[in-house]
Amino acid sequence: MTYTAEPEATPGELTPLADYLGSVLRRLGALPPLDLDLTQAYGNVLAEDVYAPHDYPAFDHAAIDGYAVRWEDLSCGARTRLNVVGDIGAASWRPVRLHPGACFSIAAGAALPVGADVVVPSDWTDRGMASVEIYQSPKRGYGLRRAGDEFPAGSLLARAGGDVSPALVAVLAATGIGHVVVRPSPRVVIIATGDELVDVGRVSQPGQVVDVSSHALTSAAVEAGALAYRVGICDDDPEALRGLLEDQVLRSDLIVTTGGTGNGPGDMVRRILSRRDGGRGAVNFTEVAVYPGAVLGFGTVGAEEVPVVCLPGDPGMAMVGFEVLVRPAIQLLAGAEPVFRPSVRGHLLETVSSPSGLREFRPAQVAERRGGGYTVQPLSGGPYTLAGLAEANGLLVLGERVTAAAAGSTVDVLLLHRRR
The missing domain is CATH 2.40.340.10 (MoeA, C-terminal, domain IV)
Incomplete structure (x- = not known):
């Protein structure tokens, strides 16, 4: 495929990019939502707002290892000795009450005894077992976390349109959420076309061109959040192209082809896809005012009317075309906001x-x-x-x-x- 370094733009023949994008993206919508297990939701886009069903933390607990005490029992600026009346581990579940002049040895994560309002770090004490001498008095509330401090029940955890990140998975799990409603990652099929194409692992020579674009576009689709499948090279054979598309419509939410968008004798993609097949849709090929670029195609294929985007075969053109058109389409299908790069x-x-x-x-x-x-x-x-x-x-x-x-x-x- 030849590449024109300075394509000529004739006024009235080229479609402005903004107009073209608007007409294409208006035809796409987010995929139907799915209820997924939390461990499977990473990388997907939330389909609805998520609220905390419970407080986080769920109960008052020690944030550090130390001694749970009443702040009133500490002597300001002087050492304090208190009786250690028990140990509370992270797995302890029986409620206990703290009385004046006493304390509990407590582990990080353990529920606070009733009446305790400070945890003294072990390093600030003599680490006594029956009684403990406290060398330094912390402020009230030190070393502990109260129920709902971070996320009170009913608070908004995440908005629809946002990604499910590892950190958000942690937040959802902490607040008692095991399932979330998300948009599925779009299934994107990448097809390279052209009699001249050969697969990677060799060098281009006269009559043979290494298929660069489909490999690059598959990686770009994965980076955009899609489940991408490269199905290989299709020759400029009308029946082979029709058969391949029929095979792929049931496994895809978007099909991307590369090559064959021009008007040359071997440009089979444009010739085949621009025809309506029994009234089941067609692909419109448009000369868009974008550089580097050429003709871009968009429409639907098959009875399922799966969206298809047709990009030029030149790798640089194809990659720019992906950024201009395919990536926003993937974001729209995924329900992501915003759909364009920052x-x-x-x-x-x-x-x-x-x-x-x-x-x-x-x-x-x-x-x-x-x-x-x-x-x-x-x-x-x-x-x-x-x-x-x-x-x-x-x-x-x-x-x-x-x-x-x-x-x-x-x-x-x-x-x-x-x-x-």
Whole structure:
């Protein structure tokens, strides 16, 4: 596949990216929710708000090993000797009461005796067993946690649209939650097309091109939170492509193809998918005003009307197309909010030019400046986008009306975080 370094944009023929994205994303919705066991919910997106059914901590307990005492029994600025009337371990369950002049030896996590309002660390004592001498008096409330201190019953733990992270799993488990309602991770199938394609492990040569895009897109889909499946290479054979799509619609929530979106004699994807199959939907191929880029396809396939996105075969174009269209689609299907990458504004370190009439996404290195703000170092773009993407932690965005951005100017950058 050839790549044009400076594609020409004819006014009226290209669709603005914002218009195209709006028309596509409006056709997608979040997948139906599932009730999952807490241990299986990590990485999914919550489908509803989650509230604490119980207090956390569930009961008053010692936060440290030491002696549970009444603060009134401690002598301010002087040593205090108290009788040790028992030991309380973390597994102790019988309620006990603390009387004046007495204390309990207590383990971290053990329920506080009634009347205790401070835990003296063992290091501040002589560690006595029948009686204990306290060298230093802590403040009232030291060394203990009260019921509901962190999350009272009924408090909001997490909002719908947020990720289930390991820390949130801990919070949910601590408050007595064993199941949560989440959106399932979208199942995304990646298909590479083209007679010229060969699998990785060899070098491209005349008549053979290594399939780079489907491997990269599969990794990108996993990074976006999807369950991604690369099904391999499909030749430019209409019946083979139709059969492969029929096989995949039942196992996928989104199908992504790469290659065959042009109008050349071998561009079978566009030729086959743009036809309606018995009124069951078709894929529309649109020339979008984005650079690097080309024609993008979106529609549905099969009786189940599974969404399909068709990307160019060039790896750099495909990766930018993924960021522009596929990644937001995955986020929408997953119920994640927001669906777009976070962005910052930074000071450009080098003057760059950009093709007129196209919204350019150029790889960049973003760094925080001492004292606040960001700097943006542009990397290889255009026909060398793949090289730049390998080093980038951001995508510099230059609007359709920008033909040049001077060093020192302020620009928008999408941050390429490694997770949602």
